[in-house]
Amino acid sequence: MPHRPAALLINGIAMKEVLMDAPFLLSASPRKGNGDTIARLLCQWAREAAAPGLPQLHFLRDVHVRPCTACGFCALHPGRCALDGVPADQAGTLLRAIRRAPRLILIAPIWFYGPPAQLKALVDRAQTFWEAGNARSTDTPARTAHLIFTAARQNGPRLFEASGLILRCFARQLGFAVPGEPLTLRGLDGPDDLQNNPAALEQLRCWSRTELGW
Ligand SMILES: Cc1cc2nc3c(=O)[nH]c(=O)nc-3n(C[C@H](O)[C@H](O)[C@H](O)COP(=O)(O)O)c2cc1C
Secondary structure: OOOOEEOOEEOOEEOOOEEOOOOEEEEOOOOOOHHHHHHHHHHHHHHHOOOOOOOEEEEHHHOOOOOOOOOOHHHHOOOOOOOOOOOOOOHHHHHHHHHHOOEEEEEEEOEOOEOOHHHHHHHHHOHHHHHHOOOOOOOOOOOEEEEEEEOOOOOOOOOOHHHHHHHHHHHHHOOOEOOOOOEEEOOOOOOOOOOOOHHHHHHHHHHHHHHHOO
């Protein structure tokens, strides 16, 4: 069955067309680095495995996201944000597209023990959904989210803790269950480090087979 594209033109700014029945693969690093390598490999393996519903890749750096201003509008107007329709803001469109996806795969670097600012801005915009009380939509209970984190440090037992909490909470607001533990890849500092790290690539390969089935 052909994929059904959703119109994602907002305020004259075109976002990539979203395929509504494809897993939503969101890479959150602002640079072309390890996250891009992960995203490319996951797409390649899904194709090779002829996975049902090939993932559609989106880069958060291509999307305009204004930060939440705590104006309280969404508390008074459930499901709406005062920034919806503001020029150069696509957060609402992106969040609604993610909310329709059957599966979310989120790739993010660790920055100061948490998500990068661009991703945290998107997370905060999900407050609209929290205020509307519509986490865990019951119409599609099998929707799952999967988290992948990269970091430079080789040690630090709590390195991924904050991002894990924040992004699990985010995914749940968008109606996803988060069944497994995040995949955590360490020792990746430069943008090409993953490509030159066979152990980390193997870790990713195994995780993809086990968690995603590709
Ligand atoms: C602003 C900033 C903060 C960072 N903070 C951390 C950190 O707290 N711990 C860590 O291990 N790596 C940290 N890093 C390194 C990144 O997590 C690492 O390079 C990651 O692999 C980048 O992923 P990317 O190549 O997809 O952008 C930081 C990098 C930047 C730019």
